[in-house]
Amino acid sequence: MKRIILSSLCLLSFYGVAQQKFAQLGTELPTPNEYRNAAGAPGHNYYQQKADYKISITIDDVTQRLTGEETITYTNNSPDKLEYLWLQLDQNIYDINSDSKLIEIEKMEDFRNIGDVKKKLFYYDGGFKIDAITTTSGQKMSYAINKTMMRINLDKPLASKGSITFKIKWWYNINDRMKVGGRSGYEYFEKDDNYLYTVAQFFPRMCVYNDVEGWQNKQFLGRGEFALPFGDYEVSITVPSDHIVGATGELQNGSVVLTADQRKRLEKAKMSDTPVLIVTQTEAEKKEQAKEKGLKTWVFKAQNVRDFAFASSRKFIWDAQGVKIGDKNVLAMSYYPKEGNPLWEKYSTKLVAHTIKTYSKYTVDYPYPVAISVHSKWIGMEYPMICFNGGRPEEDGTYSEETKYGMWGVIIHEVGHNFFPMIINSDERQWTWMDEGLNTFVQYLTEQEWERGYPSRRGPAYMIADYMRGDKSNISPIMTNSESIFQFGNNAYGKPATALNILRETVMGRELFDYAFKTYCERWKFKHPTPADFFRTMEDASAVDLDWFWRGWFYSTDNVDISIDNVRWFQLNSMNPIVEKAFKEEQNKNKDQFIGDTRNKESIKETFNEKDASIDDFYAKRNIYFVDALDKKEYNDFLAKLPAEDKKLLESNKQFYELTFKNIGGLVMPLIIEVTYADNTKEVIRIPAEIWRQHEDQVSRVLILDKEVASFRLDPFLETADTDLDNNSWPRQIQPTKYELYKQKQMHENPMQRQKRVESMQGK
Amino acid sequence: MLKNILGFLLIFLFSFTSQAHEYYFAFAEMEYNDITQRLEASVMVSTHDLEFALEKDEIFVGKISKLDAEQENYKNIESYLNKHFYCKQGNSIITFSIIGFEVGLNGITTFYLNSEPIDLNSKKNSVVFYFDLLTDHYPQQQNKLTYIFRNNKSTLVFNSEQPSKKLN
Numbered sequence: 017m018k019r020i021i022l023s024s025l026c027l028l029s030f031y032g033v034a035q036q037k038f039a040q041l042g043t044e045l046p047t048p049n050e051y052r053n054a055a056g057a058p059g060h061n062y063y064q065q066k067a068d069y070k071i072s073i074t075i076d077d078v079t080q081r082l083t084g085e086e087t088i089t090y091t092n093n094s095p096d097k098l099e100y101l102w103l104q105l106d107q108n109i110y111d112i113n114s115d116s117k118l119i120e121i122e123k124m125e126d127f128r129n130i131g132d133v134k135k136k137l138f139y140y141d142g143g144f145k146i147d148a149i150t151t152t153s154g155q156k157m158s159y160a161i162n163k164t165m166m167r168i169n170l171d172k173p174l175a176s177k178g179s180i181t182f183k184i185k186w187w188y189n190i191n192d193r194m195k196v197g198g199r200s201g202y203e204y205f206e207k208d209d210n211y212l213y214t215v216a217q218f219f220p221r222m223c224v225y226n227d228v229e230g231w232q233n234k235q236f237l238g239r240g241e242f243a244l245p246f247g248d249y250e251v252s253i254t255v256p257s258d259h260i261v262g263a264t265g266e267l268q269n270g271s272v273v274l275t276a277d278q279r280k281r282l283e284k285a286k287m288s289d290t291p292v293l294i295v296t297q298t299e300a301e302k303k304e305q306a307k308e309k310g311l312k313t314w315v316f317k318a319q320n321v322r323d324f325a326f327a328s329s330r331k332f333i334w335d336a337q338g339v340k341i342g343d344k345n346v347l348a349m350s351y352y353p354k355e356g357n358p359l360w361e362k363y364s365t366k367l368v369a370h371t372i373k374t375y376s377k378y379t380v381d382y383p384y385p386v387a388i389s390v391h392s393k394w395i396g397m398e399y400p401m402i403c404f405n406g407g408r409p410e411e412d413g414t415y416s417e418e419t420k421y422g423m424w425g426v427i428i429h430e431v432g433h434n435f436f437p438m439i440i441n442s443d444e445r446q447w448t449w450m451d452e453g454l455n456t457f458v459q460y461l462t463e464q465e466w467e468r469g470y471p472s473r474r475g476p477a478y479m480i481a482d483y484m485r486g487d488k489s490n491i492s493p494i495m496t497n498s499e500s501i502f503q504f505g506n507n508a509y510g511k512p513a514t515a516l517n518i519l520r521e522t523v524m525g526r527e528l529f530d531y532a533f534k535t536y537c538e539r540w541k542f543k544h545p546t547p548a549d550f551f552r553t554m555e556d557a558s559a560v561d562l563d564w565f566w567r568g569w570f571y572s573t574d575n576v577d578i579s580i581d582n583v584r585w586f587q588l589n590s591m592n593p594i595v596e597k598a599f600k601e602e603q604n605k606n607k608d609q610f611i612g613d614t615r616n617k618e619s620i621k622e623t624f625n626e627k628d629a630s631i632d633d634f635y636a637k638r639n640i641y642f643v644d645a646l647d648k649k650e651y652n653d654f655l656a657k658l659p660a661e662d663k664k665l666l667e668s669n670k671q672f673y674e675l676t677f678k679n680i681g682g683l684v685m686p687l688i689i690e691v692t693y694a695d696n697t698k699e700v701i702r703i704p705a706e707i708w709r710q711h712e713d714q715v716s717r718v719l720i721l722d723k724e725v726a727s728f729r730l731d732p733f734l735e736t737a738d739t740d741l742d743n744n745s746w747p748r749q750i751q752p753t754k755y756e757l758y759k760q761k762q763m764h765e766n767p768m769q770r771q772k773r774v775e776s777m778q779g780k
Numbered sequence: 781m782l783k784n785i786l787g788f789l790l791i792f793l794f795s796f797t798s799q800a801h802e803y804y805f806a807f808a809e810m811e812y813n814d815i816t817q818r819l820e821a822s823v824m825v826s827t828h829d830l831e832f833a834l835e836k837d838e839i840f841v842g843k844i845s846k847l848d849a850e851q852e853n854y855k856n857i858e859s860y861l862n863k864h865f866y867c868k869q870g871n872s873i874i875t876f877s878i879i880g881f882e883v884g885l886n887g888i889t890t891f892y893l894n895s896e897p898i899d900l901n902s903k904k905n906s907v908v909f910y911f912d913l914l915t916d917h918y919p920q921q922q923n924k925l926t927y928i929f930r931n932n933k934s935t936l937v938f939n940s941e942q943p944s945k946k947l948n
Contacts, residue, residue: 128836418885471884473886473887483924485935491922503804503920504804505803754809755809
């Protein structure tokens, strides 16, 4: 209902005072220092260690055993002297006594069939077997193994700026990935009796030592992935002579391991912007049958990488194309068995090329010479320059649309990991979201640039609403250590990706966000960032105070549920008696009538004063809505004194709406209000989240509009992850349930049934 | 201590660890329709998670996207859902019929279900909800149900430790 207000308004604050949600992040963030400054950039004394590797390994294709020898040169760039070195022995997660096997919660219901029992009792002699650790002159070094970590004791501490070189010999049995799972391992193809190896975490790797953790030697329990220093690698891989090997880095001895035809095709691929086959399916199938007996050694070199992985099989089809990134030509490549076709030949390398190009736009230019996607059934796992990806068609060569999108998504995601954490090298063991969340966010951008309307699984705000609503006892804040997270996927992938999308689309805007995000990536490429470096850089480069956002989205489990609780409508009093008295008369006419009054009009034929005219005096006879000469004079006098601007304002017919919003979910967010006017036109009004800064539970806002309003709607573009849309409208508008929407679609058949009808109509 | 005999079917399936696979969530919405006196629901679940669980439980329906309402498999899916998504009113079990489903290209399948007519008007508080879909296969699985009764919404969270919830 419209109410009249006087020209002078006195607004009183009636809300309580509480400012927790906008409190600056003080104690939550580490104090800036010479290594990491308050702007979120590396400090003037930032340092990082370097670990260079020269590795020789052999894969025995009969026993599936890997034997290796490495020479590590470790350079201590820290200001500290180091009494010992820590290395990671990730394969020990497969040791029979591994903690990761002991900490899984189990119930008898987990053993419902013999397959479950077999899996539990499956014995596999996994884990590194360390043969020797020696100095370069062959002297034994003392070491101690604590599960997945190994400490090498130094005779004398490694001084600051000093370096040490030592050798390790080891072997291990490669895991059957299809039986025991894992990020790497082998797949056996029974039909043609061949193996496909995707090999990673295959050598003792240096731990990170830095200003944040000292030695990052938190045990590998299976979920929190890796923290690794940068270094240069030279790796020699000896495999059956008919194998094709793809690896981190550039092939050094193509003239030895490749045929003349393959070399020619590879050169052609470098100049091609579409994939060129280097090994065809026909050639790979021939090798599957022939199974050569000899061995070949492939040599790869990689500079400034944090890890090394490779894939090897005689089953590999291999294609490649060039991609221009800045002034560099990067080789995008794919390796896949025939079981991956037709999907892989058609899409994989094009996806690799598109991914590094799109990520380069939003982050940093892809700096490495190659980017590789290897087909590896079921999984998706990332390493520098190379990743292992699922997406396998049916045996008959057909595939569903879901398989296609699954394959596209996993390739974009895993290739995207080249940027997070391979280049922007965060500590995965500590913070999964720093690589998975940021990567999932750019994955979403990349998917949308691959195909308009791409059905991305994560990214848009509305997709996280279901996860965030309800009881919070079984979900964790994003700022939770990798091993302790409830709901890993939603927590570390989905929610941070959504949060960044909201920052980009709603809180900061694309221009400010993209600049700040790129600044973070440029500042921390080839370095080790922490959450505080990210939070600080995003603010520092944009001049947007985001402490409230980090606090709500990253440090709490609150959800967004903001309601329009009340709307009051006012108009300015024009002071014109003709207008105002007519309005009052109209109001009086339209007011609700008491039933007794209505009935009395009928039942009482004549009242006393209607019979006796002497009863009615001045008051009874006057028409309070009549505009008399005095009314007119007073109005004209008022107008005469009024400045022109005020007069114009009085005549403007402005509509005043006081909207009251309640914060039910806890997360404060900007208010995006869609106004639908009585004439059916629309307007969107955006109010920054800071409106909640002093009153975080309830706020009001007066909208002064030119036209009468029919309805208001909050978050009309589904950009805030509001978990209850039913309270977002005025007048109240209950949103249909998914069931109701489905019924409205009147779908009584699935797509296959529909296709059958189409075919039958066409007489097929 | 009572010894229990462990019996199982002779199937040889191995589960796997997939690094890209990080979902383990099902979301349901259920509303009481006062006119039809039926509970109407939608259940959203990861297609791949469900297919894998069905296979492991020897319910061989193949790809969900290929399900046909005319086939026996359809009934199998319905009875599987009814084992893991149902309500109880007193001693009566309220089960659901699938009226349709949609397989999303983002890997999420949504089933649309309704119950037989029931009278909840005077007994709202006596309904107990069961939603342990996939919790026996994935320890991390969490399920959320948003229940709507005359425009009042409540969200309930279920996991392997809490397969049922009563609305107070």
